Amino acid sequence: MVDKKEIEKIRIEKKNWQENCYNPLVKKKPGRKKKFENLSSNEIKSLYTPEDISHLSYLKDIGFPGEFPFLRGVYPTMHRGQLWTMRQFAGFGSAEETNERYKYLLEHGETGLSVAFDYPTLYGYDTDHPLSRGEFGKCGVAISSLKDMEILFSDIPIDKVTTSMTINGPAPIVWGFYIANAENRGISKDIIGGTIQNDILKEYIAQKSYIFPPEPSMRLIVDTFEYGSKYVPRWNTISISGYHIREAGSTAVQELAFTVGDGVEYVKWAMERGLNIDDFAPRLSFFFNAHNDFFEEIAKYRAARRIWAKELKKLGAKKTRSMLMRFHTQTAGCSLTAQQPEINIVRVALQGLAAVLGGTQSLHTNSMDEALALPSEKAVRIALRTQQIIAEESGVTDAIDPLGGSYYIEWLTDEMEEQTYKYWDRVEKLGGVLPAIEKGFYQREIAQAAYKYQKEIDDKKRTIVGVNDYQLDEEIDIPILKMDEKGEERQINRLKKLRKDRNKQKYERNLEKLRKAAEGDENTMPHILDCVHSYATLGETCRVLRDVFGEYEEPAIF
């Protein structure tokens, strides 16, 4: 970016500085650590200069926001034009309780909704299934049918507010509930906006809420791409997620490499089906973690945008929109401490700031109590206020990509991109993404990184305030969320009534039609919609797909 002669001068002067100024001081007073490393174990130098990024061309590698390679942001105006969507992931107990929480959040300035489902829902079981025992509403809201979805969004303007749903294995069915509910309310499906996570690859890799084996799962996902691009054009049919990979213990580089690699895999499967890349790619969205290492996180988001744009171009995308990596960010749940929980507010503020400086389109800030339980009303309000302060008070939204051009940030962005391609080579050698999953490659890489991180904390090589240093022996005194004890009973009674009242012939016929479609190669989405409209439950609809596709089990390795 600077001419060669100037770089040479800088190189010489830096050497002089190092020898005459820096080293003598380090000799007298050694640095705090022998080696400075970020969370991906990359060594960080004391100082970065134009020399470190002399191989980059501003116009080619960095460019302008809204223009290829989109390193500086996907839109020309970024947060000057529009703030990110403030979208708190929420759900617990019954649909009634969660509906109340959504209204509370919207009242306090939240601008988008995000649904957390309980485990039975994530696995496609109804609340009254034996395997649902003990899990009702515990880590999200229980949704067993269209009826529950109606209650979940009652009095919420789903024609105006967008909704993100963290659902993967049974994603087409739960999306079906949402679409059917909108249709029943007279809202056309070409108006509703939102996202289904629908990212099964990271489930096998990290989060482990899978149902079917990889191939039929990928087929269902491509079904949603195809259906969405035709009939639900404002819906993001996937949120390709690094969040869970990171939470499972990966490094930032692994999160980046595995996630964007998964994205490319989905594009290939959809193209294989014969879909036009520019029809579906504009609706692929992403989801990243915001962990503790501030600059590393910012570099990660920037690198992700550039890699994605380049790869989509290579795959034949022509439309600008197809190349845009639009992403949601959530601060790192795994970084929260159960000790001195109030200090998590500070961690979340720093992580949220990194996401904003990295150009996020949407943000969830964690609540201080999440290492203990689901968030209380007060805790979630403070979390929301934290991003409102970043947005309204800090001034960081005034200039686009304000850290762009920092020698350190640009060097790190480029370095992470390079390491991503190295990981991709390794995956390629294993035969691609699915074979790498089946061989346990990702799982082992992540488990290894997680163990190393824990050892570093245990050995005090890495300080976690309140955990291995600055500890306090105090009673934890923050309110813990209490759920309605009658919720489960209410839900089971509702299911019983639904099973009694619905038109038996109609839903059974629709389930049969879905079975036929699943056995063949017809798109399953229209049939899923018929099933949910006739009040087939989540469990019943998923049962049909389980019968046809079978279930996935992973080998237990540690």
Next chain:
Amino acid sequence: MVDRKVRVLVAKPGLDGHDRGAKIVARALRDAGMEVIYTGLHQTAEMIVEAAVQEDVDVVGLSLLSGAHMTLFVDVAKLLKQKGMSDVLVVGGGIIPEGDVSKLKEEGISAVFGPGTHCDEIVDYIIKNVKR
């Protein structure tokens, strides 16, 4: 008494897929010289107790981050007693609020390790408290 390695079953009850903690603890116990059997995901209480009997373990370590611990941990502890394995040490870990810990102890879960626990603390606890 024959000096044999402590045998531990690390188990993931219920539908919860968060296995980071279970895997780290499994490795730490193995590195501390214990025999570790990991059940893998999605185990019912019956499956866990069956494995505990089959593998003749001294310790069952349960990990759960879904919030279903009050049901599923207690199911395992009760079933172990029914099978005459009340001398097996049962410990647990996960996202468990302080208020639930004392109730779990009453039900036979001897210790609960939350986020931020040093792996050595778990190792030491097991060595000191293993009954078989």
